Amino acid sequence: MKKGSLAPNLKLSLPPPDDISKFLTGSGTFKDGDLLVNRDGVRIVSQAETEAPALIQPSDNQLSLADFDAVQVIGKGNGGIVRLVQHKWTGQFFALKVIQMNIEESARKNIAQELKINQSSQCPYVVVCYQSFYDNGAISIILEYMDGGSLDDFLKKVNIIPEQYLAAVCKQVLKGLWYLHHEKHIIHRDLKPSNLLINHRGEVKITDFGVSAILASTSGLANTFVGTYNYMSPERILGGNYGYKSDIWSLGLVFLECATGQFPYTAPQPEGWVNVYELMEAIVDQPAPRAPSDQFSPEFCSFISACVQKDPKDRPSANELMAHPFITKYDNCEVDLALYFTGSGPSLATL
Ligand code: ATP
Numbered sequence: 001m002k003k004g005s006l007a008p009n010l011k012l013s014l015p016p017p018d019d020i021s022k023f024l025t026g027s028g029t030f031k032d033g034d035l036l037v038n039r040d041g042v043r044i045v046s047q048a049e050t051e052a053p054a055l056i057q058p059s060d061n062q063l064s065l066a067d068f069d070a071v072q073v074i075g076k077g078n079g080g081i082v083r084l085v086q087h088k089w090t091g092q093f094f095a096l097k098v099i100q101m102n103i104e105e106s107a108r109k110n111i112a113q114e115l116k117i118n119q120s121s122q123c124p125y126v127v128v129c130y131q132s133f134y135d136n137g138a139i140s141i142i143l144e145y146m147d148g149g150s151l152d153d154f155l156k157k158v159n160i161i162p163e164q165y166l167a168a169v170c171k172q173v174l175k176g177l178w179y180l181h182h183e184k185h186i187i188h189r190d191l192k193p194s195n196l197l198i199n200h201r202g203e204v205k206i207t208d209f210g211v212s213a214i215l216a217s218t219s220g221l222a223n224t225f226v227g228t229y230n231y232m233s234p235e236r237i238l239g240g241n242y243g244y245k246s247d248i249w250s251l252g253l254v255f256l257e258c259a260t261g262q263f264p265y266t267a268p269q270p271e272g273w274v275n276v277y278e279l280m281e282a283i284v285d286q287p288a289p290r291a292p293s294d295q296f297s298p299e300f301c302s303f304i305s306a307c308v309q310k311d312p313k314d315r316p317s318a319n320e321l322m323a324h325p326f327i328t329k330y331d332n333c334e335v336d337l338a339l340y341f342t343g344s345g346p347s348l349a350t351l
């Protein structure tokens with residue numbers, strides 16, 4: 001039998017029950033020398049593998065929630081909670097996102113379908129979804145752990161991100177968006193700083209694509225998930241058809257915010273927005289925001305303006321934006337995002 005493969009029908013002679021506890025891990029995994037047994041089956045590993053087990057791949061598809069130890073809570077969103085967890089067999093770290101939702105049986109099929117799409121994504125600019133479960137009114141998603149947290153977390157530390165770093169971040173986001181749009185035919189729908197994750201290697205990846213689609217498709221509960229309207233395009237607010245270009249609008253607002261340190265729309269009164277409709281009205285009725293030309297390069301100002309065209313037809317695609325002078329401007333410079341991310345503020349939790 002192939003090393004490391006599952007043999008569900010293998011017959012075992014187990015020690016008497018009194019002695020068995022010393023072989024059991026907290027998750028109920030039986031471990032003795034070359035043998036690893038859990039409710040998913042039997043795994044035979046060589047001694048070398050026992051010491052350094054093969055790392056889990058997205059295609060493994062045999063993870064169980066019981067095989068993870070919770071380390072700590074790393075984030076909270078409107079929809080749920082994100083924990084750093086460690087896989088008991090391999091020691092690998094993952095982020096476990098749990099979204100509470102009590103939905104009818106009929107909506108489950110939809111969710112299973114959407115989660116499959118998430119899982120099949122293989123792109124270095126998109127956060128890997130290893131496995132997802134629907135259990136007892138909650139969706140649990142095992143995600144690649146990004147040790148720098150979100151761009152939102154990072155922006156809070158540094159206040160503003162200089163243009164050369166923004167171009168390097170944006171290039172990766174555009175590659176991720178192009179993959180989602182062109183290869184997967186997915187509209188992200190919720191592109192915002194907290195859905196762009198970073199790590200100590202200087203990588204930037206898009207997360208939570210498809211999640212908003214899942215929540216929107218479970219119509220009865222769609223309103224209980226109130227995310228932010230801040231980055232929503234005018235055509236989407238107006239309730240008409242919207243497409244990939246809606247993500248490009250959000251991208252423009254996100255990068256303008258990263259450059260200035262402020263959300264691009266300001267409330268008419270000092271107390272802030274009275275309600276969400278006031279902000280929505282501003283997005284639909286006011287001219288699109290711009291990057292101030294006395295503070296930013298012409299290339300950056302032009303990039304932002306291209307993204308936040310009020311008419312989606314006037315916005316370039318992710319692929320077209322890759323060739324924009326702002327993105328290509330620093331091609332010959334050594335922009336070290338790893339150093340920038342790790343050297344700014346408190347050190348990243350590198351694991
Ligand atoms: P919303 O619920 O409105 O979408 P959100 O994006 O902030 O808001 P979550 O997606 O639950 O909410 O994420 C909350 C926080 O958890 C993020 O801001 C980030 O700091 C952290 N986080 C999420 N996913 C990961 C991950 N894969 N690796 C590391 N940290 C993560």
Ligand code: MG
Binds near residue numbers: 077207208
């Ligand atoms: Mg998120």
